Amino acid sequence: MRILHLLASPFWSGPAENVALLAQAQRALGHEVTVAVDRKRRDIAAEEPAVPRFQALGLLDEGGLALSVKSPPWELWSDLRALRQRKVDVLHAHFTHDHLLARWGTPKGAVRIRSIHAPRSLRASLPEAAGYTVPASHLRARLEGRHRPVQVLPALVDPMFEPTKDRQTLRRDLGLGDTYLVGMISTFQESRRHALGVEAFATLTRHRPEARLVLVGDGALLDATRTLVTERRLTGQVTFAGYQQGPAFANWLQALDEVWILGLGNDWSARAAAQARACGVRVVAVNEGALPDLADAKVEAPTVDAVVAAALSGARATTEHPTNTLIATSVLDLYQQAAEARR
Incomplete structure (x- = not known):
């Protein structure tokens, strides 16, 4: 099967890693898979660019698509023409720009699939597709009226996320x-x-007076968070680890006993929770997206008391997260269902 994923983003963030892992798992199952990303936006100093990542994985599509929300009308027309001429069996769109382009540019005979990665994309103006994925089970009902197959696309996890063999040494190495x-x-x-x-x-x-808080990441509210830590006289108990990626990020995660996920961004598959569980780290999480399915302890409301109660509960989930191979197989089944429904 020839599969082309459309991901109109220049960033290696949000759903990008999930799409990459899905594409890799589909390729491992014997299919021809590439991923087209935004090749136009290059001023992305604040985040890691997607192009080098997909290129290194051998997944980057070289079909000439700009695939950018910043494209002028003539560039969009060029993308439409290029897309219509592609020889693919499945066109899998991930963002609104991708879906709009796919709506008018799906090659003859190809199946058009749309992945919803956050609820804001579920609106009445959502273009038609032959099948859909959603990041959490409770969102399936929002698409039932379209009478098309709908499937949950869980977070996929890179194999590097696994329990550390020597946490004590790892912690010492990280300070x-x-x-x-x-x-x-x-x-x-x-x-x-x-x-x-x-x-x-x-x-x-x-x-737990011995506890320590580790904050991994960067962003607009970093300085405000540092100020709050100082005001609460927690400086000696809080580590700001900065932005981490790849194996370095996995190491910081492996060093933890517990991770708090108190909100989601533009990817509701809750990948961070799945990564933490894979590392043997306990997950305390709010009721958003796929987090309830991945949390060891659920935060019933975003309040201090609720977070502390969940953290102190000691609860551990017993459910196992599906493997990347199983997830990819399920998505391939969705493609087949969508193709059969069109006949």
Whole structure:
């Protein structure tokens, strides 16, 4: 099967890693798979670019698509013409720009699939597709009226996320003490609720005075979070690890005892929670996106008391997350269902 994923983003963030892992798993199952990304936007200093990543994985599509929301009308027309001439069996669109382009540019005979990665994309103006994926099971009902197959696309996890064989040495190498480590591993933005995390950690230390908070990431609210840590007199118990990627990020995650995920960004598959679970790290999470299916302890409301109660509960989930191969196989089944439904 020839599969082309459309991902109109220049960033290696949000759904990009999930798309890459899905494409790799589909390729491992014997299919021809490439991923087209935004090749126009290059001024992306604040985030890691997607092109080098997909290129290194051998997945980057070289079919001449600009695939950018910044494209002028003549460039969009060029993309439409190039797309119509492609010889593919499945056109899998991931963002709104991709879906609009695919709506008018799907090659003859190809099946058009749309992945929804966040609820804001579920609106009445959503273009028609032969099949859909959503990041969490509770969102399936929003598409039932379209009478097309709908499937949950869970977070896929890179094999490097696994329990460390020597946590004590790893912690020493990272400059961390051998104590109870709580972490938050996301961009510093409003939706991730770092301020709530700091306040909750301040309360947690009354019960676990030896605990330490590790904040991995960067972003607009980093300085504000540093200020809050200082105001709460937690400087000696909080580590700002900065932006981490690849094996370095996996190491920071492996060093933790527990991770708090108190909000999601533009990818509701809750990949960070799946990565943490794969590393043997306990997950405390709010009720957003796919987090309830991945959390060891659920935060019933985004309040300090609820976060602390979940953290102290000691609860552990028993469900296992599906493998990348199983997820890819399920998505391939969706393609088949969508193709058969058109006949």
